Amino acid sequence: MLNIALPKGRLGEQVYQILEEAGYPCPSIREENRKLVFENPQAGVRYFWVKPSDVAIYVERAAADIGIAGKDILLEYQPEVYELADLGVGKCRMCVAGKKGSREVRDQILRVATKFPKIAKNYYSALSRDIDIIKLHGSIELAPLLGLSDVIVDIVETGTTLLENNLEVKETIVPISARLIANKVSYKFKHEEIIRLCQQVDGLANSKEAAQ
Numbered sequence: 393m394l395n396i397a398l399p400k401g402r403l404g405e406q407v408y409q410i411l412e413e414a415g416y417p418c419p420s421i422r423e424e425n426r427k428l429v430f431e432n433p434q435a436g437v438r439y440f441w442v443k444p445s446d447v448a449i450y451v452e453r454a455a456a457d458i459g460i461a462g463k464d465i466l467l468e469y470q471p472e473v474y475e476l477a478d479l480g481v482g483k484c485r486m487c488v489a490g491k492k493g494s495r496e497v498r499d500q501i502l503r504v505a506t507k508f509p510k511i512a513k514n515y516y517s518a519l520s521r522d523i524d525i526i527k528l529h530g531s532i533e534l535a536p537l538l539g540l541s542d543v544i545v546d547i548v549e550t551g552t553t554l555l556e557n558n559l560e561v562k563e564t565i566v567p568i569s570a571r572l573i574a575n576k577v578s579y580k581f582k583h584e585e586i587i588r589l590c591q592q593v594d595g596l597a598n599s600k601e602a603a604q
């Protein structure tokens with residue numbers, strides 16, 4: 393049985409759809425209830441819904457053999473896992489954003505509000521830019537509006553949140569998408585099952601990409 397950590401929410405539903413099409417269905421997962429664990433012994437899978445930012449922890453610590461995590465989470469927490477495939481869903485980008493028309497004052501320490509302190513630190517240290525990180529947990533766009541920060545480092549998907557708050561992208565740091573990850577020990581001991589699933593899912597992701 394493969395234990396698979398799925399990110400709760402819209403991305404998880406998209407990812408489950410891919411796994412179902414790839415030959416790993418678990419119909420009970422579509423039932424409306426508050427259960428968190430679903431299994432289909434015939435297909436050899438047990439799924440569980442996990443907070444998206446926790447998927448990598450479950451996989452790193454072997455509570456799950458594999459899981460699906462955003463590249464943003466992998467870059468931020470750098471878990472000890474194998475990254476096996478890009479699923480081509482959950483696409484967005486990590487950006488620096490600020491107030492429309494605002495300009496950076498180069499000789500001042502830049503105040504950066506973010507949920508992703510490590511990504512922000514790495515980005516600015518490569519530019520040799522001194523910054524002051526303000527770690528927030530949500531509604532990051534408020535920070536420059538209220539003068540809490542000069543810029544934000546955050547995920548931009550459609551760009552609507554920025555637009556509706558009079559903010560704009562200043563720089564793109566890195567493109568993001570959902571990745572299939574595996575626990576290092578499971579990868580060794582459940583090698584065949586994991587590779588088979590990875591190939592099925594990867595093939596499907598590639599054919600979807602080609603069709604777009």
Ligand code: PRP
Pocket residue numbers: 529530531532533546547548549550551552553554
């Ligand atoms: C994310 C992100 C942005 C928004 C971007 O927030 O932090 O706020 O989505 O999406 P858009 O470009 O399509 O508007 P999330 O919905 O995770 O909520 P949060 O404020 O709790 O971080």
